[in-house]
Amino acid sequence: MTTTTKPTKNYNQSPTVRIKECEDQAWQGYDRIAQALQSRISSLSASKSVLVIECYPSVRQDEIIQALESRLEPALVIRAEEAALPGEQIKQEIRKYLTDDRVFGFMSPSKIEEFYDIDRLRQLKDQANAVDNGIVVIIGFGASLVSEGDVLVYADLARWEIQQRYRSKEFGNWRLDNHEEEILRKYKGGFFFEWRMADRLKRRLFDKIDYYLDTNAKDDPKMVTYEALMSGLRQTASQPFRLVPYFDPGVWGGTWLEEHIDLPRQEKPYAWGFDGVPEENSLYFQYGSIRLELPSINLVFFQSRELLGDRVLARFGAEFPIRFDLLDTIGGGNLSLQVHPTTDYIKQTFGMTYTQDESYYILDSKPGALVYLGVKEDTDAERMWGDLERAQAGEISFPAERYINAYEAKKHEHFLIPAGTIHCSATDCMVLEISATPYIFTFKLWDWDQVGLDGKPRPVHLEHGSKVMQWDRRTEWVENELMNRAETVTEGTGWREERTGLHELQFIETRRHWFSEPVTHEANGSVHMLNLVEGEEAVVESPDGQFDPFVVRYAETFIVPASVQRYTVRPSGPSAGQTIATIKAFVRA
Template identity: 55%
Template sequence: MLLTLPVPPVREVPSDDRRPPHDRKAPMPANAPASGPTSTYDQAPVIRLAPGHQAWSGDAAWRRLADEVRVRGARVVLVDTYPGTDVAGVRAALGAALPGATVVDVEDEAALAPEQIEALVGPDLTDDRVFGVMSHRRLRDLYDTGRLEATAARVRAADGPVVVVGWGAALLPVEPDCLVLADLARWEIQQRQRAGAPGWRADDADADALRKVKRGYFLEWRVADRHKREIFDALDYVLDANPPVDAMTLVEAETVRAGLRQAVRQPFRVVPFFDPGVWGGHWMRDRFGLPGDGKYAWCFDCVPEENSLLLQVGGTTVELPAMDLVLMEPRDLLGERTYARFGAEFPIRFDFLDTVDGQNLSLQVHPLTDYIYRTFGMAYTQDESYYLLDATDDAVVYLGLRTGVDPDAMLEALAAAESGGPAFEAEDFVNTFPARRHDHFLIPAGTVHASGAGSMVLEISATPYLFTFKMWDWGRVGLDGRPRPIHLEHAAANIQWSRDTAWTRENLVGRVEQVAAGDGWVEERTGLHELEFIEVRRHWFTGTVRHDTRGTVDVLNLVQGDEAVVESPDGSFEPFVVHYAETFIVPAAVGAYTVRPHGPGVGQRLATVKASVRGTQVDRPA
């Protein structure tokens, strides 16, 4: 049944309230967000491996690799590196640990020259500051075959041990005695690039961060992940290359494989990361205990393409890209049907957008599926939704177009504002709906939208996260002092002008339907829209709620209550404790699981939201 909930009215803005919305300061504390639990949010969740595994850090890591030569007789050691790794540092550390060995940098020896690479990949990278085209190149395309052969011949002819280092070491046509992967998380790569590191063999050290991310997203990370999948099963060791060289950690590849196998048989969390933004707020800083006194805009707490996994190996923590789990264990993680639809891609994204005591997000739209495929080579699009974890009394969401809007007039006003003319009066063209705690606004691709100031949003969406076409950014510049990129032409090609006030009210606002209830729990469907592939269910509970992945991956967040515990009815995994606002993943292979109040959550009314891929569930026998 459809609950008869009041639909928030369209906000009418009085004529004297036409200041840019980001200039409006929410009065504090009278207009503070509704009171909620102060989270014991875990910023470094780990997956604890059973005893029997070992890790070596710092000098011990390099000594362990040296032992492969001195003790185990390895003559050829290949250390393949993810792009962004400190190759020079790794090379120097190995040279110091093995003073009698020949150390070869495969990139210097055999990779194409930077200008050759630019000529080859330029059409994929484009001149745009943000967007490129998804590359289908292989790493071998970036190397000179003849020079690879010549380098391999020198390696084979060498009198003593040889260590080959660099992205592409495993391309050498030699039989290694020991194969190592130096792995690196994408978030760490981005931090290094912001500090001045260039892209792989690119003359872009001084380029702005957006262009560097574009190169990684559309080219380097795609090529690197294909290469990683090709060599992963043959690895002997994995080197955690996220810390500085003197703190890198080495583990046997079987330890990593065991950690990934364990992860897909239990609930787990990826490592969240937080980032400032020009529109950012202070809710996350205050509730999560984040460092500094600045404002954070984003938290990415379930974007496996970007996030890390932490494996606890004895007393040592090993950081791996969470994407390794998607690439190496896709069937158990995603389920057969979801894997059949998306391949080794994690299709669901949870992240936070914090505008409490901050500013409006840019007015934006996301591409339709056909457009994102034709234009950028992406197989599915950035459908999304806003779930309100918290909000000030006057918070609003910009969503859909006002009835009667003239497309030409709106586009002309946007173009004029972008070129330095009068500011764009968003409320003249776009609906604004009051936003309250636990409201869920649905945003299928093609819908004009923005989160207004004063909101703490849990964004539940499809994973393609780069494809935001900004139309108006309230006249701001970014934290780097540069104007934030506007893509009005892309936006105009995707805006669905028929999504007016009536359509938006009926389809995207207040769509809550109770679907089941039991002793101490109620289940509701809160979205998403029928055009989107994600199904979202909310459970209110004071007792135990039974869940089942039914053959697909579930992503959940504890949106109300201090603490809950996730348990296996048959003891297949250890009890897994989650805290307020933490996102956690339940792999398809888990099957049945329960969630109930725990610790300080006992006696409270708790709530989770759960997202899964619609139409991939497998019916279980009664």
Template identity: 50%
Template sequence: MMYNFRPEIKIENASKACYGYSEINAELKSRIGALQSNVITIECYPTLNEEELLNKLITPLNPTLIINALELFYDVKTINKMIERNITDDRIFGLMSHHSFEDFIDRQQKQALDQKIKQVHTIGGRVVIYGVGASLVYPADLLIYADLTRWEVQTRYRSGTYSNWQADNAGEDSLRMIKRGYFFEWRVADKLKKEIFSKIDYFLDTHIEGEPKLIDGKSYQAAMGQIAKQPFSLVPFFDPGIWGGHWMQEKFNFRKDEINLAWSFNGVPEENSLILNFDEIKMEVPANNLVFSQPLALLGERVYGRFGAEFPIRFNFLDTIGGSNLSLQVHPKTDYVQDVFGANYTQDESYYILEAADQAKIYLGVKNGVSKAQLMTELTKAANGEGSFPDKELIYQQEVKKHDHYSIPGGTIHSSGANAVVLEISSTPNRFTFKLWDWDRVDLDGLPRPVHLIHGEQNIDITRDEDWVKRELVNPFEVINKGPGWQEERTGLHELEFIETRRHTFSVPVIHESHGSVNVFNLVEGEEAIVESVDDSFAPFVVHYAQTFIIPEQIKTYKISPYGTSIGKTIMTIKAFVR
């Protein structure tokens, strides 16, 4: 089957991008000469290869003075002390940081650097400042932003070669490195990026080492504006896991040499990327940059007013076909995630069953009559190695079939069993999973999978038993509109959750409304569909089976039809938006 692993967006009316250090250096030298720039600043997202920048980009510019932004900040030990409350001793969880990079500036160092730069100015010399926080050292005459997606950052953590910012921890447990990124590093880096976004003269893509691409800021900003007016897909990434299956490997004919593929994150702008095609030079950029630069057009006024410049919906796949059960887990309730972790809202979710083999099941809530004391006693015994957890006695289990849909509000015990493919539709926070039991496994790294019974006990809602689950969470399908050749159903999520989902089953064109929110879709049945404008405001957009795609709220009305090999057949989409 067709599946687009590298969807790209053709950018219209843009300046020509530069490819390779030779072209980039020529462009920058021309710009520097024309503007008589004395201070060239290269702001970097954490975990960028700064040594490559120094050797291949900065040194050829022949500056009089080169400053690494690390010189601006306190030493590693001092910074670690300042953020220890955010980082905590826990392997997985921290406390959301509200710091800015300015909090870590050594004022004496700042004065010394100012003096150095002024001395170079007196002789008409050139200064290049680079690194994380470089834009805070001294006002820039030319500002370049060298960027990375969060998924690439996590890949670099795993390599053992890169450290967190100001941490000197290359080779550390990658889960601890990701925790530091999620709760601290990415927060302050994104805050600075948003502050300087409109001032950036050039954007630099260094995802592929040795193959940089550069585009001017005006063209980049125009590209963001263009994307916010059309349907688009993010670049998916895939990852193996201890419970992972083989459906994606087989269905997509992809990475079959790996042990399995457990995850596909295909609708998560915080971590996914966009590929921008500037006249065949293809730049990979964090999708979050679109959220930062076009929040109103993308999200809509109501959603932006509620969440700020944050994309609140996420889509991903969980594949256990030929694999095993996910951990038994629970997500926090809203007040807990706010009070304990400093997050704005919790990780509510749902499982839409994209595929299911015989006897595939979901674990959802507890059996009738189970008390929290009884549950926690058995979970604690299992965590202490005193026998396996009696899941059949205590947890409600139900066989699932293709196209079922289950809501999972925070506080509900749940797990996807083996031999299913789940389209997980959830709110964006993705670090707040409290594992309660993991079927006595160790992870792919050989370390025990961590459980979080202290957090879990305080969030399990024991009233969500079999009767409540069947009544409230299982297949809440309601036909709300229909016509010749099409039907629209409300499929959830539960009233405790802010996401609404609609399933359309159709063999003819269907008109959609935005509902005042960004819309996120997946083609859950059928080979191809086409998204078309009702007023010719964007080009037709073709999607394939299992592809996630996003419709900005700025597009108030649009049409989706069967396409290509699906013409004359009945197909299905699932659609999510903020109520």
């Protein structure tokens, strides 16, 4: 079923959750934040107060100190990280987790206490205790190790903002003087080590905080009380919502994102659109006139059951296992020819408990667009791998057409890609990638003689790829198991539900609904992630009034928490009376 609806450029780039309570518990700017903190400290009626500001790595601590010194006039400011181990010592201790690879490491189980000197911590505590009057400010990643404090502030920021600070060389990794190091290695340090350690501390500390500080925007902080933050998280976990999207250039980037989402022009074309990756994206909470930005992973951590559902939480823990993102090669180049690790390999090699099974849903394409998927029936594995090695050595360009199946990619087709299957989206595809979350684990096998935006060859991982490549994923199996799997599940007046995948080897189920009338969705124990893949606009509604009507537009990804037991979706606005479509992903029972 197709339509002639032509989507317009009304994609919402700043989706916001308007919090219905606690407007008087939010402050913006250092003047008002300092006034709120001073009021709280004064209410303690003590001659001395300890203000602890626990920071996520890459928070601009100097900015906070300078702002509060001039406004609160503290008797003493203690930088907690003066008690941390030297960077080079930390680097040696975590070497086994970070490895020498440019991209991959092993998920570190480290806790922050391992990287602080006990004697030095005691000295800082003694300094704080020696003050008899006034305010003592203790700040840093690990500030809460020095003192529990009388007032505890948690200073946070989004992962995407951290990456921007890495890229601009404003920040290196925690305790390391590696500002000039390439972004791949700095990102690896964050992903495998410091973010894991920081998240463990955040989860342990969170119900003890008094205030939450948003430090994403330079010199423009926002702060809310713990009660206001939790009110926002509870509300969000009880209604449909969207994450704050971001878009990034790439060597193979195309023109579709810029044209359809009305993004600003830039020198390098957009390749990725991320609006469904809770570990990377953020949320906007609106408290009256103040908009707070927070990492969306906080919702996963602190509203796990309501968001994920008991069954998903029991299986994955406090992790969001589904990811939607956009890959734009229209007018651009090919993605790398690649393969993802099998579950056993990713567990043994990288410490992950599940792997990056994925799929390509073709949101749009041009005539002649291709998807490479699986090897041809007559492919000689040894010969093909020899050519990959020769290509990596620069001796030849890898003849992909000789070994790899190439299929025409048409709008609304869904290609399934269980781990271990060689694949690639070629030029002129607009892909909605639906996959499991461990998205960093891509083994590039051939990069079509391309180099990265930095002018350097992108990492190729033939050794890893050789250990996970499933050579039985050949033409007949691919065409029977991974393509054209759409089948009608059920239908009613004005709607039809189809199962489009994923493969039985994958834990994600996808359902496409074509509808011109309202269609009902049941939670069935799992969080849902959806995208409006056809039509200009739809509205999500609650049959029992649990949440306000929620409008979504073409190509927007949205999440419906498991706590929403039932909801309806219908065409609205310019799409009213037309046939439109959503694709929905959830965790199989």
